[in-house]
Amino acid sequence: MKRIIRIFGFSLLILLYGFWQCFRSFSGVMSGGKMVRFILSELGMAASGMAIVIGISALLLCYLCAKLARRSQNTLIFLFTLCRRLLSFMMVAMIIFGGLAFIAIVLSELIWLATTVNLHRSSGKAIIFALCIIGSTLWLLFKSVGALRKCFALFKASASEIDGHNITEQQAPLLWQWIRQLAKQGQVVTPDNIVIGFFDCFYVTANDVRLRNSGEQLKGNTLYFPLTFAAMMSREEIAAVIGHELGHFTGDDTQYSLRFAPLYAGIQNSLDQISRTARGVSWIDRVVLYPALETGLWFLRSFHETVRYWSRIREFAADTAGARTASPEALVSALLRISALDDVINDCLEDVLTGKAKDNDILAGLVASASNLPALDVRPFMEEALTHPTDSHPPTSQRIAALNVTVSERLLNSAARKPDARDHQALMALIASDEGNIVASMAQNLIQRVKQHREALRARLETEAAQPSETKMFWIRTKDTWFFLAIAIILFAAGGFITLTARGGFEYIGWGMVAFSVMFSLLARKHYVDSRKPLYLFSEQGIQCQSVDGIFKWTWMEDAFEFEEMLGSLCIVFRCHSHVPLPEVHRRKSGIRPGKNNTYIITIPDPMFTGESDKRLKIKEQEFIDHFRQYYDSACAREALQEF
Template sequence: MLVPLALLLVGLWEQQRGAGDWAEVRAEHDRLVRIVADLEARTPRDGRPDFRLQFRYDGQLYGGPYAVVKAHEARDRMDTLATVMEWRRRLPPVAIAGGAVAAGLSLLVLIAGAALGWRGRRSRDALVRGFSLVRRILPAALAVQILATTAGFVAVVVFEAGILVRGGVSGEGMKLLAVAAVAVGGTVLAAAGALVGLRRALDAFEPDPLPILGRPISPAEAPGLWRLVEGLAARIGALKPEAVVVGLTDGFFVTAGPAELEPGGARLSGRILHVPLAQLALLRGDETAAIVAHELAHYAGGDTAYSQRFLPIYVGVGRSLDAVAARQSSALGPLGPALHLGLFVMERFHLAVRHWSRQREFAADAVGAGTVSAEAASRALLRSGAVAPRIAETLEAAAAAPHAAPADLVAAMLDRAAARGLDDPAIHLEAEQAHPTDTHPPTRERIAALGQTIDANLLTAAGVTPPPHALGQLAAYFADPAGLCRAATADFLDAVRARDAAFRAELEATAAGVGTGEQVLRANDRTRGLVLVMAGGLFAAVALGVAVFGIPGMLPREVGVILVAALALAVVMGGAGAFVLSRGEPVILVLRAEGLTVPGLDRPIAWDDIADLDMTATYTGIVTRILLPPAAPWPQRLPGHHAVKLDAKRRIVTLPLPLPHKLTPQGFADLIGTYRAAAQARRILADKAVRSEAEPA
């Protein structure tokens, strides 16, 4: 609201100033018209000079025919200035309208967003309907906001720049006009880019399939598990899942959208229940029943369908904000109101979604507790947190060394839990259980909602080390538990190897991206030299024209000053351009696979020795700052290269570089990033090679 209101107020202020400036210039124009008419009427018709004719302007007194000439010049200049002031006074209404539209739209969206958020916290259907409307309307509202704010901003800047014309454009005035032109141009381009991005944000969104590392299990392969699931679904009045997937990596969860199984890429759709094998062995029967009933309760309450409905809304609103945020840094502020407006709407959306996420988790917990007991459901929550570290440790060790992983990771998880014990459940009370699509309230709040007190007895029961026969519990669920555990282990290790292979291929491609040769970056001095030479030639032509033809209406002394100034500029600029061209295009950096060489330093800087690097674009080029760690060799500056700055205390090397030939600032930054990524890729590949040599065949 502040930026649009500021534009509105500035527009009102400029409207008063614009009217006053126009009236003042118009009055001066009319006065000069009368003076010119009077001087022309008094000028002798026979062409004889009459030095009684006088004209005073800008502190100078002109007499005779020169008075008439200068009066004509002043009138013509004031005529042009009056036209400029006429157009200038039309700009404040644009700023006022732009600020008013943007402020009104902001207020409307703020009220609508708050109202939709309030309604959304009272009805999930109202939440989906309201924010479905937001997804369609918000991009258009942001577009209007951007157009109005940009128009107001441009009008304000152009109005203020117009006052520079009144006093004559000096060197300082030219700089200010250039700054105004850059500000207006950058803002207009950024606004246009944001509008294009908003148009693309309206495109239809189809959610990607949910990746699940696991395999589907049929009723014949898991008769006990399917009986448990179907019995609980019938008991709580929920739809039973159309597919059950077992795996090692995730916990219990349900989904109703498309899914893609790893490894292999098999596609599933419809209602899917994921069951983790390790938890089936590590949890008690009533704990498992409470958790499965909790997940099936999401089907009974339509939670999964609801999640699939609001996901496209969430992504659509997010796309709109991304389109504005991507251009905000180039717009000097006018895109800020649109971005903050969208963020406010998204915040209302988050609060409503979080409200229903908490409510549906508490409701599902109550359903799960109703199938067994509140104590068993609370124990299941605590025990899930206590067993999770042992499972994660086993999987991490297998992923780090798949060649040495056991054939049955479920048995390995149980062995690790038996040997080390489980975590103290109390340290996981504030944790929010992981879930691939939804959020959960902290465990402490979920147990409190079940009416249970977290006492020593409950914590002790949840943290009991699994007995040696825990693996045998799987026989109650599966026809061939040992074979299924080995198959799930093979799936996990195959996925790990596939990801490692993809990662290695990416590393090799990155390392090979810079090749083994060197890339020499040269300063883009040729263009600058040619511009200076052409400017010098232009001033030389001006000097020649003044010397040959003179300047009508000016005194010889003034013509001489202009001639000397033009000749001086021609010599200075032409000489500077010739000097720049004579140097050619000097080398500013040499990039190699192992490091970069800087003219002016006595040694190269290895990519692996760079702890951090940042770049800042300036008017003259790019300032690059390199941070070297204490263990890295410290370079020394060669004589005659004072541009390179060394800060040995802070270990920073500063390189003020001109823009390299045929590279934009972003292109230069991307090139440096490519070389650093290639060096990092080679280092990772070398580490992997060392580890592989130490591995048994």
């Protein structure tokens, strides 16, 4: 219901207000000004009515297309593409008609102001203010339409980036020969490219691919072959997984992967970009732009269940191809084993990326370290789903049930077995090349890139760690104390005079003014006390302030800062790591204060001053944020260098 209100609420209000304006225009004598108001109100009603009609049409279009898209994957692709193209024009029209309706109503009120009220100074200011609102609305319309056109009409899927090596048939004839045999046995399509690497798991893609380390561009169907997983799996398990992945290139699945998947994955990014680039005055932004954005989100939600429906069917069909390529038991064993090996492989790769790996032969070191670990526990992964770079999978238990495989102890023990060096040796024989040891060359290249990256990272961290070394103090303005005190004195004097001289109940007004004078005097006292001490004191260790006992350390904060405006002041909102012991924070004292949902808030008063107590310099809000970020980055850099 809230989404419906967000889409149609503004237009309905304009429509009802336009009806009321027309009724007001007919009352009394119809003058020239009233006739213009009547015409503008009619235009506002017509524009808001068009926005409502377009919104209803967009919702019905999304709903009907999402229902019809269950007929086939080709139907899904056609209807999704159709919806996406039509919806871009509908969203533009909703923004334009909503903005025009708003402008027409504001202009009608300006006509009333100009014809009914004498144009003295105050009414002139009101007209200028209304014209500013109209200008802001027009500017928002211009930006919004440009953002929609750019994000929807010009959206194209970019090439996927992979860290790996394109292994040709000349380099690994045995691997290609085996893949062709598997494709024939599973009745699936042979890939155009095979990329081997150390990261990610088995997957295929029909999109263009760019290799990160060489810059080589690949077109056609690409199979990613992860050496890390393959080195600890049997040949039959690898065959079942490859048969499953190549099954995605069969029938309608190819077009689904090539045309639909990148569009569906990128549409949310397009909507986010529209929201960021077409943001104007906050309240105008809500009433004019949000109905169109909500319509776009409705479009995504309408197709979400249909996409999940076809994703499940695709995965089950690909599982059938994998079982046909090897056996259903081999595929089930591979699914469970891949899930259990994921953490083991990630730990090994983390050692490589952090320079802690002792063996330059990444695969040999991985197999050796995994062999020393306890047996794998695959049972917890029965209800989990495998991760995939561009798609989603059903839970493993559902896939096992669809294959009609009974999970026996023998199958579980097979999936949970310790890595065997013979599997690693079989893999190396399969990708043996006359051009030398390709895997060793890849490992050496990766280690060299990691070394260069870490050297550059260390230099950057050392530079950041050395930047702010002195303690920096931040103060609030002291003259506000005298302002509050002056108000307290005036209220006390005026209230006292009224209390002593007034009769007939007016003396209570005087007592109220005296009470307010006490409140302002207490506020002046608090402000005086706060201004005598730094509001914030930044040091290498953290932040000191009146509300925190001790030091609020920089390293306690998560690197995800948000900036919000609260009660007229800009605030930094952040969270802390869950494992750190946080000090007590006093709500009624100045400084860092706790917020909602385990957040903390740093308020930036305007104006703010920095320096010693006897020599303070005024700074802007952005300068304070820059200091805050610099001290935070420096502390994080010092902590990272300790673990380097």
